[in-house]
Amino acid sequence: MNKFFLLVMRDLRLALRQGGDAAMVVGFFVLTVILFPFGVGPEPELLQRIAAGIIWVTALLAALLSLERLFQGDYEDGSLETLILLPLPLEAQVLAKCLAHWLVTGLPLTLVAPLLALLLHLDVDGYPALMLGMALGTPILSLLGAIGAALCLGARRGGVLLSLLVLPLYIPVLIFGVAAIEAEISGLGARPHLLLLAALLVLALALVPFAAAGALRQAVE
């Protein structure tokens, strides 16, 4: 367990010292959302109608932006080989790296989302569903992304390939994330959608480590 957190701390330290990553993801999220009022016009009714969708789609894209580096650095400098040869199971290491990735991308996205919702005139009733949905959904984005990032190691133009692999997998998260907000606003209650997101998260937590670890072993072979 100590080693698990040692790896999380190391990845956090790397992310914070290299600066860029976390700030870039949040910056992309904010800027892209701000573009929409310019694109579709500033009418509050229109923005209110599409706010949930805009925030979720943009969050998906922002999370995708940072995925390529999840294993790439370790792969290039030989750390991945050394990590694989540690007595700690690779599956646990994948979870540790996903946790670190979520802390520097998913968590900031979740915290910034309500500010952007304010900008887009999201109905006040939708805020709790937005925050809870993001808190449950963004870890799924990191986990599913880890499979894609591991599979794309060593591929030329891995970034584009990664988007093609991962974006279709993100569709359920998008559907339930947006549906939770809409249901809450229309008075139906976000609970079933949030429960489904929680179920997806549990499923991803259980299965992703094995898939990603398999892909990583393949990459260094």
Next chain:
Amino acid sequence: MPQPGHVSPTAPPRPGFAGSGLACRRGERLIFARLGFAVMPGGALILVGPNGSGKSSLLRLMAGLTPAAQGTLSWNGADIAADREAHRARLHFIGHADALKPVLTAEETLRFWAGMRATPQDLAPADIATVLAQFGLGAAAPLPCRYLSAGQKRRLALARLLASPAPLWLLDEPMTGLDSEASAQLLGAIAAHRRGGGCVVLSTHAPLDIADTVLLSLADFRPTRQEMAAGIAA
């Protein structure tokens, strides 16, 4: 445990690290076949051979990074495939890449790798500062790795060997980029490791001043035409 294809005549499990009937395939190509070796505790096996003869591939195969196309590896007579995690716990593999992060300091790097291998059985965890000093990196300890020279990076990678104990060292051309002082330090570390009953397998181009070694020439295990054909078919 007798293995199919076991060519060694010694019936009782022999101590140390051994392999028999090993073949390695990279992509479509068979690199070596019928390869056997044995390293006793305290022994050193030196891999020699021209570029591309499979020295690195053999070391990666020994570490368990690549699966063997054929053959088995054993530690103290037990097949390592039976317990991969135990095998990983007993080995240090230092490849061509130094596994360093430009933004972490030398001390943080070594502390991380040592911490990731620490076991509750370690009575006295290695003192990171001492290990760094031993490899002439005392002054470089607080520097981020991006400020280290190529030789210093290599020294830091090799310092992992002493930062956490492991009975089996697999070193891929460890002397590359080292000056004579650092080479002497590494040879000293290898000698001390062997006195403590450790095994060393290393590949090299330059002749090394290491006493009492077994030389394994990869050129002797080039696959035959038939094996090549069989290897591609398999």
